[in-house]
Amino acid sequence: MSDPELPDFQTILELYKSRAAEGRSEFDASLRRWVEKGCKGNGPQVDFNYVSFHYLNSDYPLLLEELRLHEIWYQVIQVFKHTDECHEAQQRLVLSLVALRETGYLPLPPLGDGSPRSDSFSDGRRLWPEFPLFSPALIEEYTTRYWDKSHYDDVQRENMAAAIGRLLSIGIYDGPALVALSLFREVLETDRPLLPASADTDGQQEVPISVEQGIKFASNVSGYAENGLILLASNRCGAATSVPHLNYADFPDLSAPGELAIKSGLVSSDLRGYSPGRWAFWKKRVEELSAFEGSTLAESDKAENGGSWATLSGHADFIISALGEAERSTQFLEHM
Structure with missing residues (x-):
């Protein structure tokens, strides 16, 4: 039958x-429901x-x-x-x-009529090592929702930034690397207010995310990425994964250097992607931020556990430490 x-x-x-x-x-x-209960259990x-x-x-x-x-x-x-x-x-x-x-x-079985079929998905990736469709899903989330205040608050941005850093630390670059690059571009390479500003009296003005807010996101990426960022910046990540990377030139709005990076003279305006010069600019920029003393703030804002000055310089110091440790670790591995 x-x-x-x-x-x-x-x-x-x-x-x-x-x-x-x-x-x-x-x-x-x-x-x-799980979040409302304080994320108790699995x-x-x-x-x-x-x-x-x-x-x-x-x-x-x-x-x-x-x-x-x-x-x-x-x-x-x-x-x-x-x-x-x-x-x-x-x-x-x-x-x-x-x-x-x-x-x-x-292994992919043949079709019901016995004819063979491709085991590649529409983005050319295969299950599971290449995580097909993950890269476009992550990039779409970042570009359409991450910076949108109706979709993400600052805590959720910090959570996602930490996850991106974790993925880089285990060598999952295809997608996370572009997102991390764009996040550093937005926070460190773009001219934005250092401290949070209020909306206008009518509440009509869209208030930009400040460096003081964004530095926390960059801090989470750099802290959890371990050597991932410096491997990318120094083009040493090829041996860590066989998965082809995205072509950064296809995403100029995410991969091109920001105006501050270009003005520094450390980064070429036609660069698309990571580079040692870009790494050097990030270090220089966070060193400047760590020295920021917020002259327009009240002295009470400078308390150890106080306001924006402590938050901004504290996270900048952490990034400096994380970037420095990653660089030293990579140099050590080169000489083993």
Whole structure:
């Protein structure tokens, strides 16, 4: 007796899309309840095995698996966004990605009619070592929502920055590296107010994020990235991963140096990506910020545990320490 005919692929696709929307809503609600309870316990779980199982057993083209991957990366990003950098949920999720990368490539079975099919997704990546579709999902999150105050508050930006740093520290560069570069560009290379400003009296003016706010995000990236940033800046990360990197020239708004970096003379205006000169500028800039004394602030703001002056210079000092340690560690590894 022959197997029953497989349902029409388009029917399956539409059904899955509707179920995916419901699943995303349920995940968001579960995550929100967990956060409201203070992130006690394990929280919502990202089920990577669900994707692997269907990938290995599907009789349909990869488009259906792409939809599952989009949902998985959405969940990963949301957990990163809502969990404190020290919370075990963020650490556990990063370790899960390490484990996935180490599983190697999953063999893709033929189509239901026996014909072979490509095991590459639409971005050319394969499961799992290359994390297909993760890079565009992360870049879209960063470019469309990260700096939008209706989507992220400062604490959530710090959480995501820490996650980006963690990913760099374990050699996941494709996507996180561009996001980290753009974040440093926005915070250190762009002319923005040093301290927070208030909106106008009518509340109509969009208040830009200040250096004092942004320095915390850069601090989290540099602190958790360990040697990741200097490996990228010195072009030594090739041996750490076989995954092809993004072409930074395709993202000039994210990868081109900011006006302050260009004016410093350390960075060429036509640069796209990391460079030793850019690394040198970041160090120079945070050294200037660490010496900032906020002459317009009241003396009370300079207390050890006080206002913006302490916050700005304290995080700048931490970045200097983190960048210096990364540089020394990399130099040590070169001479082993």
